[in-house]
Amino acid sequence: MSHLTMTEFNRDLVDHLPMMRRSILARLPRDLANRATTVDEILSDVCLLALELQASYERGCFECWLHALRQIAHVRYFDDRAKRRKRETLRADLIDGTDDDQEESVSLSERVDAVDGIALIEARAALEIIREMPGREGEVLLLAGAGYRSAEIAKALDLNAERVRKMLERSRAKLRQMLDTPAAQAA
Known part of the structure; x- marks a missing residue:
């Protein structure tokens, strides 16, 4: 299969942005604060992934490929968000805890990162x-x-x-x- 030219790829990506925005929005919890900002962050991650992985895309279902990238970006966003919350909780525990708590919290953080990896x-x-x-x-x-x-x-x-x-x-x-x-x- 032949690869798209940079111009064709960019045009297709821009043409699919409204559909991707709707797709991301439809999969976000309704009670999520700052939904518009979250959509923008995930959409920009999809675009960055698409540009990074452009060489691996071969003609086929461009929309399918973008949906796979959307899923990756969506998971990354919420995983990063969960990690940030976990680290904030661990930092708060460190401030309130003793040195023993600090060692335990750090090892717990490392275990969480290993599971995510x-x-x-x-x-x-x-x-x-x-x-x-x-x-x-x-x-x-x-x-x-x-x-x-x-x-x-x-x-x-x-x-x-x-x-x-x-x-x-x-x-x-x-x-x-x-x-x-x-x-x-x-x-």
């Missing part, structure tokens, strides 16, 4: 496996992961809804199998 490695391995799936299997899986139902995916890709459901079953089984192999666990 493992989750990120697993997510990257899954995304790499999905990218390598033949035909439309990867596209179908990415759209399902972005929250689309089988009927919506079928309409978007001009496929039969039953075929999409079967492709999802096979793709999910294949992904589970690949993630359970020792090579994927070592990644």
Whole structure:
């Protein structure tokens, strides 16, 4: 497959910004303070990811690819937010606690970072496996992961809804199998 030129890529990215903004907004909790700011932060992260990963994009479903990046940016944003809150809590504990509490808090913070790192490695391995799936299997899986139902995916890709459901079953089984192999666990 041939790569998009920089101009084509930038045009497609800009054309998809309103759709991405709506998609991000739809997935945010309604009671979240500063929703507009959060949408802007996640959207800018999607754009940065897209520009960083432009060389890896090959012609196909640009919207699917952007939704995968949106999911990554969304998870990163809320993971970073949770880490900030955890660190703020740990700092407050350090101020109120003794030296023993400080050592315990630091080790807890390091453990939280290690768990987040493992989750990120697993997510990257899954995304790499999905990218390598033949035909439309990867596209179908990415759209399902972005929250689309089988009927919506079928309409978007001009496929039969039953075929999409079967492709999802096979793709999910294949992904589970690949993630359970020792090579994927070592990644």
